[in-house]
Amino acid sequence: MPGLYSLLSYNREWLRYDLVAGVVVFAVLIPSNLAYGELAGFNPVIGLYAGFVAMLVYALFTQSKQIIIGPESTTAILLATTVAPLALGDYTRYTYLAATLALIIGIICIVAGRLRLGFVSDFFSKPILTGYITGTSIVVIISQLGKMFGLSISSVEITDKFMEVLSEIDHTHILTFEIGIVILIILLLMRRFTPGLPAPLIVVIGSIIVSTIYNLQSYGIKVVGEIETGLPSFQIPMITLSDLQILVPAAIAISVILFTDGTLTGRVFSRKHHYRLDSSKELIAFGAANICTGLFQGFTVGASQTKTAVNDGSRNKSQLSGLIAAGLVVVFLLFFTSVLRNLPLVALGAIVIVAGYSLIDIDEFRSIYHTRRSEFVLSILTLVGVLAFGLIQGVALAVGFSLLEFIKRIYRPHTSILGICEGVDGFHAVSSDGEQFFFPGLLIYRFDAPLFFANAAFFVSDINQAIERSEEPVTYLLLDATAILDFDSTAADAFREMYLDLKEQGITIGIAGANGVLLDMLERAGLDEMIGKTHMFPTIRTGLISFAEKYLQEM
Known part of the structure; x- marks a missing residue:
């Protein structure tokens, strides 16, 4: 438990930095975790459950001083596309399947870490990850269009969602759409001109105030509603053997994707702050976090690039900042969930859309294009594969093309x-x-x-x-x-x-x-x-x- 070892030798001079970072991370994760919980198909508060449990455990096992783990757009979409077809509209079964998927992913990560398989992340090249992240971002944006237009979308597959939105566009709830556009503009302007302010938190507070004063629900605006106060309970999900056989292959693929993304994020910050990050030990940390969130009514979690950047930008010094943020979430769940009752769902949708948009990096594609044309084609194939065939299938297709490109290089070398x-x-x-x-x-x-x-x-x-x-x-x-x-x-x-x-x-x-x-x-x-x-x-x-x-x- 490298994180626990680090905390046992904690330098007290770091406390003021970690305290500030923990508060800022908490302010950012409340609206985003609610949004990702809803994106994953749950009551939004489940996003908070998954977030604080994962952060508590991960902080004890990780070597990374900067990474904040929790629900993300990628994990939410992967979960929804994998589990929703199996649940057949049964919410209880959906929660059990999601928790089981997190448990399986956790076990896979721990076993892989013990076998020193952290090097697997090296096989996901920059072009693949660039195409994958962009494809995922587009999937996330499309998944929120229903909320933006005030539509009830029942489709599961992303292409079906998009086509359903187009077919129902004439039933748009105009006031919902107008509010969503205003919130999008506010978020984008704040992102551009006041990047130091927690825009999602400000939008959530502002939306709650406006919704409460003008009773937006009476005008047909959908709101979060009542959120149960308290902490998640321990439960072992009950599923059938046939469900397990379906979940295991998906869990293997998702494990590789989440771990690769987390490892690359961790490497960026470990190089910046001059410390070593063992990929295999990080596998164990990811595994422990997912097992615990699966046992406490949560779902699959991964490294959050946004919250990690916020944590680092707040000049945190150790894993304690993550523990502080998790502790503040516990306080919020125990005493303050009622303040979210009037939060419009369109606000959460707008927050997710802007988060997805922020991950689309055209300059990265341009850089890859100028460096090597074949890798640019690979990144585009990954992007198209994710959109056309799904997240896991798209990445598998891209890895296949990447291996062919590698074979070509050594088959006909320079x-x-x-x-x-x-x-x-x-x-x-x-x-x-x-x-x-x-x-x-x-x-x-x-x-x-x-x-x-x-x-x-x-x-x-x-x-x-x-x-x-x-x-x-x-x-x-x-x-x-x-x-x-x-x-x-x-x-x-x-x-x-x-x-x-x-x-x-x-x-x-x-x-x-x-x-x-x-x-x-x-x-x-x-x-x-x-x-x-x-x-x-x-x-x-x-x-x-x-x-x-x-x-x-x-x-």
């Missing part, structure tokens, strides 16, 4: 002919017009990938083509092997055949920069004796000197 550029130290890729030869007959070839069964044939073919394109007859091929970090039996056979073929043509092979693994593999395959120790060089420069000495002797 290769080059090396030479010396005037005025530049070292060896660099040069054109294949004969200028790369230091001495007549020398060809320096670089292969930028592990050499194995999938690219061995390409390796041989590309070398033969380089030799054929040479204006000078090649008598010595020097292979720059610094990037060949692996070597299998198929590659050994291909290399042996190439060696014998080039030997018949009067071409000698030398190897420069081979690492210990490659040298060991060459020895096991018997290629080191075939090539000869005198043709194995630590660097390209030593190989060049050896060839030059021989060349000068022959002159």
Whole structure:
């Protein structure tokens, strides 16, 4: 429990910073957790249940001093799309299924953490996460359109929701729509001109005051209504084996997504504040938080980028800020839930829409496009996949394309002919017009990938083509092997055949920069004796000197 260990050695000078941060985080999470609880298909107060239980447990298990965990738009949408089709409109069954999903996710995370599987998050590249977050944000925005127009939307799938909104648009409740637009404008203006103020909290307070004074409910404006005072009770959800079989695959996918998102968020702040974050230990922290929220009437939780940014912006110093925020939620649940009775649902919808909008980063897409076009296509495919097929299916599709892109890179890796550029130290890729030869007959070839069964044939073919394109007859091929970090039996056979073929043509092979693994593999395959120790060089420069000495002797 790294968080508990950190608190036991707490520096009292940090208290005033953590206290301020905890109060600010509390002010932000009350409206947002209510909104995400409602977005997930629950009574809004369930969002507060999930939030404070998760924060209490996570603060004790995490190494991160900044991350605030709780309900988020991603977790809410993933939950709704996974569980709602199974519940068939039964709210009690829905709560049991949601709690069970959180329990399963928690168990998966803890087991994965104990097995040191934190590295899995490294397989979700920046383009995938960018497309995923943008797709999720659009899904979140669409999911709130019903509240904005004052419509009762019954569809579960996001495309069905959108089409239902379009078909019912002529039944829009005009006053609800007008209030929603005003709230959206206020939130966006405050986000633009007063980013330091807790806009969602101000909007919630203002909406409650206006709703109470003018009795908006009497005009057809839907409000939160009565919220039960008190804390969640401990309960073990009861479901069937068939439900479990359906939930487990979804739980695995959601675990990877939530953990990856949380780990990347944690890495950003750990680098900023110069401390180490163990991904596998973070898995255990995420798991513990989800298990406990599942046992106390909550639902799946993940790292909140918004609340984490607020926590860090308030200059918090430790996990205590999260504990303080959770403690304030407990006080609120015990004594002050009645103040939310007249809160219009359209206000919560507007808060969620602005939160979703804030996560859409066009500049990130532009940066990816300029860096690598294929990765930009991957991010767009993820975005389209999330919208067309669903969150989990969209990410699975994107990971599949990402793996294909990776395979393509090592199947047809970058290769080059090396030479010396005037005025530049070292060896660099040069054109294949004969200028790369230091001495007549020398060809320096670089292969930028592990050499194995999938690219061995390409390796041989590309070398033969380089030799054929040479204006000078090649008598010595020097292979720059610094990037060949692996070597299998198929590659050994291909290399042996190439060696014998080039030997018949009067071409000698030398190897420069081979690492210990490659040298060991060459020895096991018997290629080191075939090539000869005198043709194995630590660097390209030593190989060049050896060839030059021989060349000068022959002159």
